[in-house]
Amino acid sequence: MDFGLSEEQQLLQDTVAQFLANENDPNQLRARFDAEEPHDETFWKGLMELGLGGLLVPEEHGGAGLQMIDAALVAETMGFAAAPGPFLGHTLAGLAIALGGSEAHKRAWLPKLATGDALGTVAFGEEDGSWLPEQWSVGGDALTGTKCHVPYGAQADVIVVGTKGGGLALVAPGDGATIELFEGVDRTRRLYTVRFDGAAAEALPDGSDAASRTRDAALILLAADAFGGASRVLAMSVEYAKTREQFGVTIGHFQALKHQLANMALETEPARGLFWYAAHAFDEVPEDCERMAALAKAHVTDRFMHVAREATEAHGGIGFTWECDVQMWFKRALFDRAWLGTPGTHRERAAQLAGW
Amino acid sequence: MDLSYGPEYEAFRGEVKAFLDAEWPLKGDEAKLDLQGQAVAFRKKGIAAGYLARSIPRHYGGSEQEADSLKAQVIREEFARARAPMEAMGIGTMMLVPTLLERGEEWQRERWVEDTVLGNTAWCQGYSEPGAGSDLASLKTKAELDGDDWVINGQKIWTSGAQHADFMFILCRTEPGEKKHGGISYLLLDMKQPGIDVRPLRQMTGGADFNEVFFSDVRTPKDWIVGKRGEGWLVSRTTLKHERNSIGNAAQAQGTFRNILKLAKQSTIDGKPAIENPAIRQRLATLEGYVQAHVYSGYRQMTAGLRGEDAGMIQLMNKLHSTNIGQEVAKIAVDLLGDGALTDPSQGARGLFAGPENAAGWVGQYMSSLGVAIAGGTGNIQRNVIAERGLGLPRDYFADAHKR
Numbered sequence: 001m002d003f004g005l006s007e008e009q010q011l012l013q014d015t016v017a018q019f020l021a022n023e024n025d026p027n028q029l030r031a032r033f034d035a036e037e038p039h040d041e042t043f044w045k046g047l048m049e050l051g052l053g054g055l056l057v058p059e060e061h062g063g064a065g066l067q068m069i070d071a072a073l074v075a076e077t078m079g080f081a082a083a084p085g086p087f088l089g090h091t092l093a094g095l096a097i098a099l100g101g102s103e104a105h106k107r108a109w110l111p112k113l114a115t116g117d118a119l120g121t122v123a124f125g126e127e128d129g130s131w132l133p134e135q136w137s138v139g140g141d142a143l144t145g146t147k148c149h150v151p152y153g154a155q156a157d158v159i160v161v162g163t164k165g166g167g168l169a170l171v172a173p174g175d176g177a178t179i180e181l182f183e184g185v186d187r188t189r190r191l192y193t194v195r196f197d198g199a200a201a202e203a204l205p206d207g208s209d210a211a212s213r214t215r216d217a218a219l220i221l222l223a224a225d226a227f228g229g230a231s232r233v234l235a236m237s238v239e240y241a242k243t244r245e246q247f248g249v250t251i252g253h254f255q256a257l258k259h260q261l262a263n264m265a266l267e268t269e270p271a272r273g274l275f276w277y278a279a280h281a282f283d284e285v286p287e288d289c290e291r292m293a294a295l296a297k298a299h300v301t302d303r304f305m306h307v308a309r310e311a312t313e314a315h316g317g318i319g320f321t322w323e324c325d326v327q328m329w330f331k332r333a334l335f336d337r338a339w340l341g342t343p344g345t346h347r348e349r350a351a352q353l354a355g356w
Numbered sequence: 357m358d359l360s361y362g363p364e365y366e367a368f369r370g371e372v373k374a375f376l377d378a379e380w381p382l383k384g385d386e387a388k389l390d391l392q393g394q395a396v397a398f399r400k401k402g403i404a405a406g407y408l409a410r411s412i413p414r415h416y417g418g419s420e421q422e423a424d425s426l427k428a429q430v431i432r433e434e435f436a437r438a439r440a441p442m443e444a445m446g447i448g449t450m451m452l453v454p455t456l457l458e459r460g461e462e463w464q465r466e467r468w469v470e471d472t473v474l475g476n477t478a479w480c481q482g483y484s485e486p487g488a489g490s491d492l493a494s495l496k497t498k499a500e501l502d503g504d505d506w507v508i509n510g511q512k513i514w515t516s517g518a519q520h521a522d523f524m525f526i527l528c529r530t531e532p533g534e535k536k537h538g539g540i541s542y543l544l545l546d547m548k549q550p551g552i553d554v555r556p557l558r559q560m561t562g563g564a565d566f567n568e569v570f571f572s573d574v575r576t577p578k579d580w581i582v583g584k585r586g587e588g589w590l591v592s593r594t595t596l597k598h599e600r601n602s603i604g605n606a607a608q609a610q611g612t613f614r615n616i617l618k619l620a621k622q623s624t625i626d627g628k629p630a631i632e633n634p635a636i637r638q639r640l641a642t643l644e645g646y647v648q649a650h651v652y653s654g655y656r657q658m659t660a661g662l663r664g665e666d667a668g669m670i671q672l673m674n675k676l677h678s679t680n681i682g683q684e685v686a687k688i689a690v691d692l693l694g695d696g697a698l699t700d701p702s703q704g705a706r707g708l709f710a711g712p713e714n715a716a717g718w719v720g721q722y723m724s725s726l727g728v729a730i731a732g733g734t735g736n737i738q739r740n741v742i743a744e745r746g747l748g749l750p751r752d753y754f755a756d757a758h759k760r
C-alpha cells in the first residue's frame with residue numbers, strides 16, 4: 001500500500017517546475033501569451049531537451065517509457081505555470097502511435113516525436129461540437145471532413161486524426177488539408193481548424209483501442225493540468241491577500257475573504273488524489289480507468305474554473321484586467337473544461353459506465 | 357504507487373478472517389447474553405487476539421500491538437464485513453482514552469481505560485456551555501477546591517449521551533485570576549450523584565440525544581483531574597499519535613454515496629426510475645467527484661502517515677469536506693423523496709437509509725447532516741483553521757482580542 005509519489009517522480013516534477021520557473025516566469029509567459037507568433041520554438045526546444053517529448057513513448061523507440069502518472073505530474077506542473085505550447089497534443093500523438101501504430105509507424109514517428117525533431121498533435125473535435133471516438137465522422141481512404149480545435153495543427157508534422165468508426169489515422173499535413181487559426185481564448189494553447197479534402201491518411205492498425213486509451217489519457221492530462229492551474233490561482237490569491245491593504249490592514253485579515261480562500265483550497269486540494277488515482281488506474285487498474293478518467297476530468301476542470309472565477313474576484317478591479325496574471329489561468333481553465341467535452345458530457349459517461 | 361495490501365497483509369487478513377469465523381457470532385452460553393453483554397464478551401476475545409485496543413498497553417487492558425495503519429485498516433474492513441463489534445464507539449474511546457494515555461495518572465488509566473474500551477463504562481463530554489461554543493475557552497462553569505473535593509457549579513449544554521453516561525470529562529474554570537485559556541482544568545466526575553440535573557433537549561429531528569446538564573455543588577475528588585490545575589485547555593487539545601483512520605472516514609463517505617445511489621434507483625420521477633433522470637444523474641456524478649476525491653485523499657494521508665511524512669493542508673480539510681458531502685447527499689435525497697419529504701423523521705429507522713420506504717430516515721438524515729456539520733467545530737471554524745493554519749492568513753481579529 002503506497003499512494004504517494006516516488007523519489008523519481010518528485011525529482012521529475014521538481015526538475016520541470018524549476019525549468020518553468022526560470023523559463024516561463026509570469027513576464028515570459030505574458031510575452032508568449034500576447035505574441036502574434038503562435039509557437040515559441042525556443043521555449044519548446046527547452047522542454048524537449050528535458051525529455052518531455054516522449055514521456056509515454058516506449059524506451060525502444062527513444063522515449064522515456066514512463067507511466068501516465070508521471071505524465072500527469074508533468075501536466076500538473078505545466079498547468080501550475082500555464083506553460084504555453086503543444087505539450088498536450090504532442091504527448092497524446094506519441095501515445096496514440098505507440099498504442100495503435102504499426103511497427104513502421106512507430107519507427108517512422110516515435111523517435112522524432114521523443115526528441116522533438118517532429119511535432120505531433122491530435123485532431124479529435126468536430127464541427128458539430130462532438131469529441132468522442134463513437135461520434136467521429138471524418139473518414140474515407142482519402143480523408144474528407146473538418147476537424148476543429150486541433151492544438152498547433154499548423155505547426156504539426158504529423159496529425160493523429162480521429163476517424164469515422166472510432167479509429168485513428170496519421171496525416172502528414174500537405175496536399176489535401178487546409179489549416180486555419182481558430183481565434184481561441186486560451187493563448188497558451190493555440191488551436192486550428194483542419195479541413196481535409198482528400199488528404200492522404202494511413203489508418204493505425206489498432207486504432208480503435210488506441211483511440212479510447214488516448215481519450216482517457218487526454219482526460220487525465222487535462223484534469224492534471226487543471227489541478228496545477230487551480231493550485232496556482234489559489235496561491236496567487238493568497239499571496240495577494242497577504243500584501244494588498246485596505247482599511248489599514250492586509251485584506252487577508254477580513255474573514256469573508258479568508259473563508260472564500262479556504263473554500264477555494266477545499267475545492268482544490270482534495271482533487272489531487274482524484275487525478276492521481278485516475279492516472280494510476282490508466283496503467284495499473286485498467287478496469288477502473290475509463291470511468292475514473294471521465295470523473296476526474298469533469299470534477300477537476302470544474303473546480304479549476306470555479307476557483308479561477310473566485311480568484312478573479314479576490315483580486316478586485318485589477319482581477320478584471322488583462323494586466324492581471326489570473327486571466328491567463330482563467331482562460332486555461334476554459335480550455336481544460338471544454339476541450340474533449342464538458343464536465344456534463346463526462347459525468348453522463350461516468351453514469352453510463354457505472355450502469356446507472 | 358500501489359494500492360494493494362501485498363502478501364504479508366493479505367496473510368494477516370486471512371488470520372483475522374479465521375478468527376472472526378471462529379468467534380463471531382458468539383456461541384454457547386455467551387450467545388444468550390444481551391447485545392451489550394455479547395459485545396463486551398467478544399471485545400475481550402478481540403483484545404486477546406491482538407486485533408482490538410491495539411495502541412493501548414497491556415497493563416491497561418489493551419493488546420499493545422506495534423502501530424501499523426495497514427493492519428488496523430485490514431481489521432476494520434474484516435470486522436465491518438463480519439458485522440462484529442470493534443472497541444466501544446463513542447466519545448470515551450475516541451477522546452478520553454487517548455487523553456488519559458497521554459496525560460493521565462497511572463491510577464486513572466488503570467481504573468478507566470479498559471472498561472471504557474470494552475463498553476462497560478460510558479462517558480459524556482462536558483465542554484460547550486450556553487455562552488461558550490465556538491469560543492469554548494470563554495466557559496464559566498466553576499470548580500473550587502473544598503478540602504479533598506472539587507465543588508462544581510454551572511451549566512453545560514448540548515451534552516450528547518449525558519442521560520446514559522456513567523462519567524463526564526468536563527472543562528471547568530478553576531483559576532479565577534488567570535487569563536481565559538490559562539484558568540481552565542480538565543476534571544472527571546461521576547454522573548450518578550445528587551446535584552446533577554440532566555434535562556434532555558429535543559432536537560429538530562424529534563429525538564433527544566443531547567442534553568442540558570446543570571451542576572449545583574457537585575463534588576468530585578481532588579485527584580480526579582487530568583494534567584495540572586490550569587492546564588485543562590492544553591489537555592483537551594491532546595490527541596494521540598495512534599493508528600490514523602483516514603480511510604475509515606472515506607469509507608463512510610463511500611457508504612453514504614452507495615445509499616443515495618440506491619435511493620435514486622428505487623425512487624421514481626415522472627413515473628420513471630429517478631436514476632434515469634438526466635438532472636439527477638448529473639448531480640450524482642458531481643457528488644461522486646467529491647466522494648472519490650475524499651477517498652483518494654484518505655489514501656494519500658494514510659501513505660504519508662506510513663512514510664512518516666507530513667500530508668500537508670489536506671489534514672485540515674477532512675471534516676469540512678466530508679460534512680459537505682453529507683449535506684449534498686441530504687439535498688439530493690429530499691428531491692428524490694418528492695412528497696416523501698413530508699414525513700415526520702422521528703418515526704424513521706435511524707442510520708439505515710435504505711430506499712424510499714424509509715422516507716423518515718432520509719428526512720432525519722437531511723437534518724442530522726447539519727448536526728454533524730455543527731458539532732465539534734462549525735463549518736466557519738473549520739474555514740478559519742484552513743485559512744490560518746493551512747494558508748497562513750492572519751488570525752481573526754476578534755479571536756485574538758483577549759491577547760490585546
Ligand SMILES: Cc1cc2nc3c(=O)[nH]c(=O)nc-3n(C[C@H](O)[C@H](O)[C@H](O)COP(=O)(O)OP(=O)(O)OC[C@H]3O[C@@H](n4cnc5c(N)ncnc54)[C@H](O)[C@@H]3O)c2cc1C
Pocket residue numbers: 255480481482483484485488489490491513514515516517566726727728730731732733734735736737740752755
Ligand atoms: C449534534 C450535536 C452534538 C453535540 N454534542 C456535544 C457534546 O457532546 N459535548 C459538547 O460539549 N458539545 C457538543 N455539541 C456542541 C458543539 O460543539 C457546538 O454546538 C459547536 O461548537 C458550536 O457552538 P455553538 O453552538 O455555541 O454555536 P456558536 O459558536 O454560537 O456559533 C453560531 C454561528 O456563529 C458562527 N461563528 C462563531 N464563531 C465564529 C467565528 N470566530 N468566525 C466565524 N463564524 C463564527 C458559527 O460558525 C455558527 O454558524 C454538540 C452539537 C451538536 C449540534
